[in-house]
Amino acid sequence: MKKVLALVLALVMCLGVLPALAADAPVKVGVLVPVMTHGWVSGITYQAEAYAKELAAAGTIEYKLTTSSNAEEMTTQMDEAILWGAKILVIAPQWTGMEVPVQNAIDQGLIVVAFDMDIDADGILKVTGDNKSMGVAGAKFIVEKVGPTATVVALPVPTSGSVSELRMAGFNETIKDIAPELKVIEYATKFTREDGLKDFADILAANPQIDAVYSLDDETSIGVLQAIEDAGRTDIKAITGGGGCQEYFAMIAENKDIAVSSSLYSPLMIRDCFDVALAKLAGEPVEAVTVIPSQIVSSENVENYLDPSNTIY
Numbered sequence: 001m002k003k004v005l006a007l008v009l010a011l012v013m014c015l016g017v018l019p020a021l022a023a024d025a026p027v028k029v030g031v032l033v034p035v036m037t038h039g040w041v042s043g044i045t046y047q048a049e050a051y052a053k054e055l056a057a058a059g060t061i062e063y064k065l066t067t068s069s070n071a072e073e074m075t076t077q078m079d080e081a082i083l084w085g086a087k088i089l090v091i092a093p094q095w096t097g098m099e100v101p102v103q104n105a106i107d108q109g110l111i112v113v114a115f116d117m118d119i120d121a122d123g124i125l126k127v128t129g130d131n132k133s134m135g136v137a138g139a140k141f142i143v144e145k146v147g148p149t150a151t152v153v154a155l156p157v158p159t160s161g162s163v164s165e166l167r168m169a170g171f172n173e174t175i176k177d178i179a180p181e182l183k184v185i186e187y188a189t190k191f192t193r194e195d196g197l198k199d200f201a202d203i204l205a206a207n208p209q210i211d212a213v214y215s216l217d218d219e220t221s222i223g224v225l226q227a228i229e230d231a232g233r234t235d236i237k238a239i240t241g242g243g244g245c246q247e248y249f250a251m252i253a254e255n256k257d258i259a260v261s262s263s264l265y266s267p268l269m270i271r272d273c274f275d276v277a278l279a280k281l282a283g284e285p286v287e288a289v290t291v292i293p294s295q296i297v298s299s300e301n302v303e304n305y306l307d308p309s310n311t312i313y
Contacts, residue, residue: 026056027281029274030081031065032074032091036312039191039219040243043267043313044092044115051271060278061088071097078105086110088277092270093117111280113273125280126289127272131163133294134216134263135170138240140178141296142212145238145259148179150211153203155189155196155220167216167242189220196223204231212238218245218262225251225258244268244297246310252302261298264305267313 031052036042045067052063064084068074074093078101081089089105091098092115103121105112113125142152154171157164175182185207189199196219204210204227213236215221221241228236238259241248244266252260269292280286297305 026059026062027088027278028084028086029055029061029063029088029090029277030078030084030086031063032077032081032089032093033065033067033270034092034094035067035069039245039313040217040267041094043244043310044270046310046312047267048090048092048270048273051274055274061274071095074098075101078102082108082110088274088281089113090270090273090277091115091117092273093119111277113277115270115273124288125273125276125286127269127276128289128291129265129269130291130293131166131265132170134242134265135167135172136174137170137263137294137296138167138214138216138242138261139171139174141240141259141261141298142214142238143175143179143182146211149181149183151183151185151207151209152212152214153200153207153210154184154186154214155199155216155224156186157191157216157220158188160191164216171214184214191217191220193219193223193226196220197226198223200224200227201231204228204233210236212236214240216240216242218243218248221260221262222248222251225255225260228258243313244305245313246307249297249302249305252297252299253306255299259298261296264295264297 031048033045033048034041036045049065052065055061056063064081066077068077082105087110089110089112099120102112102119102124106121106123113127116128156168187199187203189195213224215224218241221239224239236258241262242265244264248262272290276286276290
């Protein structure tokens with residue numbers, strides 16, 4: 001009888017230990033990100049993998065990272081991650097068409113956190129920056145540097161949809177409030193340094209006096225700064241950007257003639273997707289949408305954002 005009791009006690013103790021061991025086991029996380037092409041999108045993939053490695057080294061997660069260039073590819077990779085046993089999916093699609101596979105994953109009990117993309121699926125979590133606040137910050141920076149009656153060229157990017165709309169709305173509304181006499185001239189461009197260079201060369205030729213540039217993107221601003229240098233113009237005293245580009249941050253630190261800034265909308269934010277998912281898995285309350293406010297990076301604080309090891313974006 002004593003032997004039976006001892007065996008029962010040993011079994012109970014084992015059963016008690018097993019859940020504890022399971023709780024301490026690394027969580028399987030599928031990380032689905034875009035193919036690294038250039039610029040901000042490459043930064044997403046770089047930061048996602050860097051943080052996944054950190055969490056894996058700490059024993060918090062086990063991960064598989066895949067890259068894709070369209071919704072069909074990411075859907076296949078999502079199915080593979082589920083078969084692998086993922087409990088969490090961190091995804092950063094740059095295209096539409098992910099609603100059905102994401103809903104299927106959630107219905108199977110997975111936690112899915114999307115970065116910077118609205119996906120119509122019940123139960124999805126999202127981490128994003130604040131595009132409108134970027135415009136607000138950019139407007140305040142420009143007025144501070146060149147005054148309320150200056151001439152400013154704004155560079156919207158209509159092809160980027162709500163991104164450009166929100167950044168321009170924040171800028172225009174703030175200008176109307178704090179500097180209604182500011183002259184704003186709008187020219188459409190794109191989020192590339194090549195377009196920034198080409199378009200701003202034309203803008204400079206058409207406008208003999210420009211005091212500042214409201215650019216929505218760091219890479220566009222790199223092209224704009226090159227166009228200003230090529231033209232030998234000295235009238236422009238301030239320029240904004242947006243994103244989190246290390247090459248542009250270096251320009252912020254080095255430029256003495258133009259007040260250069262960026263409204264931070266950094267790929268670093270994808271790290272918060274992991275944190276939100278792990279908090280959710282642990283039963284902690286999390287918001288359906290986590291919005292990370294924009295911050296201005298200027299010569300005053302750029303040293304805090306320089307990362308020599310990041311040669312990607």
